[in-house]
Amino acid sequence: MYIWLKALHLMAMVTWFAALFYLPRLYVYxxxxxxxxxxxxxxxxxxxxxxxxRGIMTPSMILVLIFGGAMLYLNPFWFSQGWMHVKxxxxxxxxxxxxxxxxxxxxxxxxxxxxxxxxxxxxxxxPVIALVAIVLLAVVKPF
Numbered sequence: 001m002y003i004w005l006k007a008l009h010l011m012a013m014v015t016w017f018a019a020l021f022y023l024p025r026l027y028v029y030x031x032x033x034x035x036x037x038x039x040x041x042x043x044x045x046x047x048x049x050x051x052x053x054r055g056i057m058t059p060s061m062i063l064v065l066i067f068g069g070a071m072l073y074l075n076p077f078w079f080s081q082g083w084m085h086v087k088x089x090x091x092x093x094x095x096x097x098x099x100x101x102x103x104x105x106x107x108x109x110x111x112x113x114x115x116x117x118x119x120x121x122x123x124x125x126x127p128v129i130a131l132v133a134i135v136l137l138a139v140v141k142p143f
Contacts, residue, residue, distance in 0.1 A: 001074070002071065002075070005067050005074070006071060008063070009063075009064060009071060012060050012063035012064045012067060015060040015063075016057065016060035016061050016063075016064050017131055018056075019052055019053075019057035019060060020057065020094070020098070020101075020127040021124065021127060022052060023101050023105075024101065024120050024127075025120075026048055026049050027104055027113075027115075027123070028117045028120045028121055029041075029045060029117075030042060030045035030108055030113075031113070031116060031119075031120055035116075035117070042108075042111075045108070046108060046109050049105050049109075050105065050109070053102065053105050058098075061095065064091075083137045083138075083140075083141045086133070087133075087134055087137040090130045090133050093130060094127065094130050097126055097127060097130075104120075
């Protein structure tokens, strides 16, 4: 059972991270279209952002949490491992990041987002740091 949960967890994680990388990139392009006054592109980005967030990103996050939680249920001794505490902290931060993405999605949908494309380029780097940390912690288990 555990190996199946792990496989499903990894597939959901890959999908969630793909969306976490892509949605802020769409925000970059959306902000650039906004700055140019390109209404047609802005409408297109609103649709893409909404579908990505609701159709892929959120379901993937939920599956990551379910499968990860099930693995922890089967292996509660991991809670005594320091690396797991750090990993779970990064997961909590990613869930918060996910919800911040929703805030920006709603702002763009209502034409109220004032953040620059440069801001979103930097914003887009946060999940990269989390991915590196989470993978290293889960594979190496350094402490």
